[in-house]
Amino acid sequence: MKYLLFTLFLFLPFTKLQSQSTTHKLSVEVSVDETLLNSFNRSGRLFIFLTKNPDLEPRQQIWPNPYSKTHIFAVNKDGFPKDKPLTFGPDLNWTKTTEWGLTNVPEGTYYMQVLWDQDSKESRTGAPGNLYSSKKKIELNSSKHLAVVLNQQIQKRSLKEHPLAKLIELKSDTLSNWWNKEMRIKASILLPHGYQKGKSYPIRYNVAGYGGRYTRLNRLLNNNKFMEWWESDEAPKIINVFLDGEGPFGDSYQMDSDNSGPYGYSLIHEVIPQIESKYRGTDEMTTRFVDGCSTGGWVSLGLQLYYPDIFNGVYSYSPDAIDFENYQLINIYKEKNAFYNEYDYLRPVMRNEYGEPMLSMKEFVAYENVFGPSNTYLDSGGQFSAHTALYSPKGEDGLPQPMFHHVTGEIDSLVAKSWEKYDFKRYAEKNWKTLGPKLQGKIYIWMGDMDHFYLNTGTRGFENFLKNTKDPKSDAIIEFSPMEGHCSLFSHKEILIKIKERLKALE
Structure with missing residues (x-):
């Protein structure tokens, strides 16, 4: 799930507006700034964001949040004219997050933003190329017809330049054949201090919280405290790989899917070999690890379970439900x-x-x-x-x-x-005779016992199964911290220290 610090989900919930006796109709006349016409696609989905919070960018409130008080309305449109405004009226068949609609918006002060989702390559509204309007303050004290201009465009992502930061991009033949179109995969790499090409290094594959992109490495590069440590002799000499979470239906989960395609096969047989042949200097399983929190916690544990001969240890924090009971x-x-x-x-x-x-x-x-x-x-x-x-x-x-x-x-x-x-408990139970021996010494799971998304229940179920295993008796380490929430103890530095300790034990 999303770890943003928190991810599956560090999205906080939204609350319903209290019922108000005075409501008004709202229609929006939308046009495209002439400077953006060349990149304008006439087919897409229009979003209207209304928030009560003046400090937020409404279009970025894509998860329920009680503090933003954001309400969203969306409708598909084909044939949006380039040369004239188009009115989106309150009587359209809007899909909405509210019980009220644009025919009866409660009176008050709002901050409005319109987004035109015209991108067909990525699964979410924050995709590069989508158009949006400037934030507009409106006093809704009568029915209104508002004119807005799509005058801004979401720019391409970029990785911050740093001597130790690298970008990997490859065409996946596996996914391209499955989708019958070119499919590309990206990842970012943080090399260790003193990195020497041709030398053999341990490697850590980090999986993001929900939807996390390869550009999340920028947060570490901008973290002066972390980078001071990373560039010191104290930090372990480990290659970090930050996998990209984008997939056709949201996060790919780095696993094979009847709907998204063979992302797991592509990771194991295309992405990992290309990265390691270029940077690592070895392809040994014994020094290859995987970790993550929330969605990343689920994916990392899943990769260890389903590919036990590929990874030699998993550090899974606050994983999504791993027991579907x-x-x-x-x-x-x-x-x-x-x-x-x-x-x-x-x-x-x-x-x-x-x-x-x-x-x-x-x-x-x-x-x-x-x-x-x-x-x-x-x-x-x-x-x-x-x-x-x-x-x-x-x-x-x-x-x-x-x-x-x-x-x-x-x-x-x-x-x-x-x-x-993909029920980990049932999968492990069914395959324990052959799977169990391959997992010895490899599993570490952390969970807060007051996880914000009730994910501790699934981890408890998985723990109960492991406690009763035989031939072999599982030696998995599963830690529950009382009164801790979702991903609250996840730390890149702590993960790297744990891997360093694991490597020392393997010597």
Whole structure:
């Protein structure tokens, strides 16, 4: 899941506006700045962002957040004219995050931004090339028709220049053949202090929290305290690789999928060999490690489990649900509804460290529905979009088959059964006779016992299985920290120190 510090998810929930007696209609007349016409695509999805918080950039509030008080409306449009404005009225079939619509917006002060999602290469609205308007303050005290201009464009990503930072980009023949179009993969590399080409180095593959990109290395490069340590003799001589999280339906999860394609095969047989042949000086498994938090916690553990001969240790923090009998608070194999529990009570999906619910599963999915061109979470590029793309079979409409309905939450038991292939507890249980010996000494998992997204329940289920293993008895280390939340103890420096200690033990 997203670790941004936090990821699956360090997205905080949104709250409903209190009911107000005075409401107004809102329509928006949208035009494109003439300087951007050459890069304007006439087909896309239009988003209107309304927030009460003057300090935020509305278009960037893509996760439920109670402090931003952001409300989002979206509609698909083909044939957007280049040469004249186009009115998007309140009576269109908007998909929205609110119970109210643009026909009855509560009176008040808002900050509005319009985004035109015209990019077809990436799965989310922050993709380079998308157009957006400047933030506009509006006093909604009557029905209004507002004119906005798409006058800005999201720029291409770039990696900060540094002697120890490198960019890897390759065409994946595996994915290109699967998709019948060119598919490219990127990763960034942080070399150790004193790096010498041709020398043999241990290597660490870091997997981001939800949707994290290869450019997250920039955060470390800009962290003076970390870089001072990294460029000292105290830091271990380890190559760091930061894998890219982008995939066709959101995060690729670096695993093979009926919907996204063979990302796992590509990683093992294309990405890793190219990186290591160019930088590492060896391809030994004994000095190859993987780690991550949230989504990265799940992926790193999954890579160790499904490719036990490739990695010699995993450091998994706050992993997404690794036991689908505890898919957060849902037993997907037995329960009938993802939104309501057995007591017909609205199921929370997020809480604070003291257990106070902050957001319901239903609200979270409603948010994702807005970002999907299908008006469902299935192609939203969000958390449950990526889960469904990875775990589910492909549907007849070309989208992943939903495990639960996007509006009612009703669970499809047949689809839920198909998710079992990525249920780590059941996978390990089924294959323990051959898998167990290959995992000895390799598994470290950390979890906060007050994880913000109830992910500790799945990790408890996995731990209970490992405690009862035989031939061999698992020696996995699973640590639960009381009153700690999602990814709260994850640290790049601490991971590198753990790997250094592991390497010393292997000598």
